[in-house]
Amino acid sequence: MRINSTGEVLTVYLTGELDHHLAKGIREEIDKAIDYYMPSLLILDFGEITFMDSSGIGLVMGRYKNLKKNGAKLSLINLNDNIYKIMKLAGMERLAEIEKGA
Amino acid sequence: MDTNKFTLKIPSRSCNESFARVTVAAFATVLDPTLEEISDIKTSVSEAVTNCNVHAYPNSIGDIYISCEILKGNVLKIKIRDKGCGIEDVDKARQPLFTTGGEERAGLGFAVMESMMDTVRVTSKCGKGTTVTMKKKISCKDDAR
Numbered sequence: 140m141r142i143n144s145t146g147e148v149l150t151v152y153l154t155g156e157l158d159h160h161l162a163k164g165i166r167e168e169i170d171k172a173i174d175y176y177m178p179s180l181l182i183l184d185f186g187e188i189t190f191m192d193s194s195g196i197g198l199v200m201g202r203y204k205n206l207k208k209n210g211a212k213l214s215l216i217n218l219n220d221n222i223y224k225i226m227k228l229a230g231m232e233r234l235a236e237i238e239k240g241a
Numbered sequence: 242m243d244t245n246k247f248t249l250k251i252p253s254r255s256c257n258e259s260f261a262r263v264t265v266a267a268f269a270t271v272l273d274p275t276l277e278e279i280s281d282i283k284t285s286v287s288e289a290v291t292n293c294n295v296h297a298y299p300n301s302i303g304d305i306y307i308s309c310e311i312l313k314g315n316v317l318k319i320k321i322r323d324k325g326c327g328i329e330d331v332d333k334a335r336q337p338l339f340t341t342g343g344e345e346r347a348g349l350g351f352a353v354m355e356s357m358m359d360t361v362r363v364t365s366k367c368g369k370g371t372t373v374t375m376k377k378k379i380s381c382k383d384d385a386r
Contacts, residue, residue, distance in 0.1 A: 159291040160255035166345065190259075192287040196347035204344075221280040228356055229349055 140165065142172050149178035156190040162198050169202060179211050186217035186240060195222065196229040203234045214238070245271065246310040253298045253305050253323070255291075261307055262286040268309050269317050272379040281357035282317065282377065288350040289321040289373045295342050297325025297371060315379045316359075322372040328365040335363065 141152040151169055155161065173181065181202065185191070203213050213235040218226060223239050231237060247268060251257045262283040269282055286307075293305045306322040328334045335355075340348030354361045358375040365371040 156259060158255075158258050158287055159294065160258050162345070190262075190283060190287075192284045192291065193347050193349040193353050194291065196349055197345045200347055201345050220277065221284065224356075225284070225353060228353065229347060 140168060142168075144172075144176045144178065147179045148182065149173065149176045149180070150182040150184060152184045152187065154187040157188050157195045157198065158190065158192050159194045162194040166198055166201060169198075170205060173202070173205060173211075177209065177211075178206075179209075180214060181206055181211060182214045182216055184217050185215065185219070185222050188219075188222060191222050191225060193225065193229070196225065196231065199226070199229075199231055199235065212236070216240075244311050244313075246308065248306065248308040251305050251307070252302045253294045253325075254302060255294050257305075258287055258290050258294065261290045261305070265307065265309055265319060269379070272311065272315055272317060273381075274379045278377070278379055282319075285354045285357050285375055285377075286319060286321070288354050289319075289375070292350050292371075292373075293321070293323040293325065295346065296328070297323040299326070312376070315381055317377050317379060319375045319377075320372060321375075322370065324370040327367040327369055328363070328371055329367055331363050331365050 140154055143150045149172060206213055215235050216238040217240040219240055226237055265286045266279050266283045290305060303323060303325055308320045310318045312318050333339055335351040337352040338348045340346045358377045360376045362374040
């Protein structure tokens, strides 16, 4: 996982698999970065996620709530077909800007 | 052709979620599934096994039994069973967004399984355990041509 902050915008490049087993560690790292950088926009880049189940939805919902406290926004980018399908099923487009990958 | 099948018993450790889904996906490759079908199978198995880890055995490590079978007509049958605490109200548990798993769980496990598999059957007895049986017909690539 790589993190890049340019003032207002915090980008987190997620890597590997996102399931229940790994979600806790990922969540804690993202929350630490949110607390530190206080962004007005968090971009989660799923480009290098090789597997995701509904634990990924839990992760997005939790970060959305966390960001909302400071009025910050959330964006999900580079979603592959499977991840996009799960995000749509969960109605995540109501919480975040969603962008499919190339 | 004789039907092919396997049974697997694993402890409910979260690190086994990935082992379980990859194993079932590998077994299914004989049906020549598309990448999307493989992904659907992996995701559904991951949801069911995660349910065992989070809900069936919340404070202990128990056994999860996974059995797979290839049925006639290119159908994959997956059965995931635990001997955990059971589900009080299965219909309620299957409702989207219902969860007893706390803030970080979306409550969409069964909804995801239902959307990705053809059929999902859940039977449960309080104190005895839960069985999730899923079936998916794998498309024949020759048909699509």
